[in-house]
Amino acid sequence: MDFIQILVLAVLQGLTEFLPISSSAHLILVPVIAGWQDQGLAFDVAVHLGTLAAVVFYFRHELQLMTRDWATSLARRQTVGDSRLAWAVLFGTIPVGLAxxxxxxxxxTHLRSTLVIAATTILFGLLLGWSDWRGRSSRDEHSITWRDILIIGCAQALALIPGTSRSGITMTAGLMLGLTRAAAARFSFLLSIPVILLAGGLKTLELIGAGLPVDWTALVLGAAVSGLSAYLCIHVFLKLLERIGMMPFVIYRLILGGILLLLAL
Known part of the structure; x- marks a missing residue:
């Protein structure tokens, strides 16, 4: 991999992991346009670790409180402070793990075609726009109920279908349940932590089993760039979200899906 490929793919991973625009759609389109070969499993692991570090660092204070209150809730066998949110993140991860x-x-085998990704990019983009337009937008993430956890968790499982966008579908579900845009986004980002951790762990095991040669320079640079771009993405997205809404991302998804349809047909 050359420097440009490392830089572009790392930034792409950092941005698309958290914006509601589908990482799989971009990872198909960009290499096709650039004529690049597959970047390899080791690089995928590195950039995922970079995005994981970014979201953990951004929400470090919230995670400290959640972890402390979760441990206390176990000892007392009752809800304590932010323990509800911690349990919500843990239980919200179960559906995607099982799926x-x-x-x-x-x-x-069957759902990684360009046509499928184009269709899901468009379909779930329209659903995101509808939920943003129709959402009641009155609740924060601390008000999440067990019903909300089940619905958002099942929605996250749909993100296994390429083109759906994990962040996009969880934000869509949150908005439909009456969360504010910022609350839906924050809960989506918190939900990403165990998912990225599990996915990164599985890919690491595959990498160890494959015994492939490792370009450490590319991995370190990719992890650093993806982490920095992911951190800036989260920060800017949360700052601007209430002002701009989801419509720019909906329009972007429709354009991206249209381009992918042209490539598929």
């Missing part, structure tokens, strides 16, 4: 175990083979 990944049950349907990974089907998804890998």
């Amino acid at each position: 990944g175990l049950l349907f990974e083979g089907i998804i890998e």
Whole structure:
């Protein structure tokens, strides 16, 4: 991999992991346009670790409180402070974990075509726009109920279908349940932590088993760039979200999906 490829793919991962615009759509389109070969499993692991570090560092204070209150809630056997939010993140991850175990083979075999990704990019983009327009937008993430956790968790499982966008579908579900834009985004970002951790762990095991040669310079640079771009993405997105809404991302998804349809047909 040359420097430009490392830089572009790392920035792409950092941005698309958290913006509601589908990382899989971009990872198909950009290499096709640039004529690049596959970047390899090791690089995928590195950039995922970079985005994980970014979201953990950004929400470090919230995570400290959640972890402390979660441990206290276990000892007292009752809700304490931010323990509800911690439990919400943990239980909200279960559906995607189960779906990944049950349907990974089907998804890998039948749902990774450019046509499928184009269709889901458009469909779930329209659903995001509708939920943003219709959402009641009156609740924060601390008001999440068990019903909300189940619905958002199941929505996150849909993100295993390429083109859906994990952040996009969880924000969509949150908005439909009456969360504010900022609350839906923050809960989506918190939900990403165990998901990225699990996905990165599985890819690391695959990498170890494959015994492939490692370009450490590319990995370190990729992780650093993806982490920095992810951190800036989260910060700017949360600052501007209430002002600009989801419509710019909906329009972007429709354009991107249209381009992918042209490539697929």
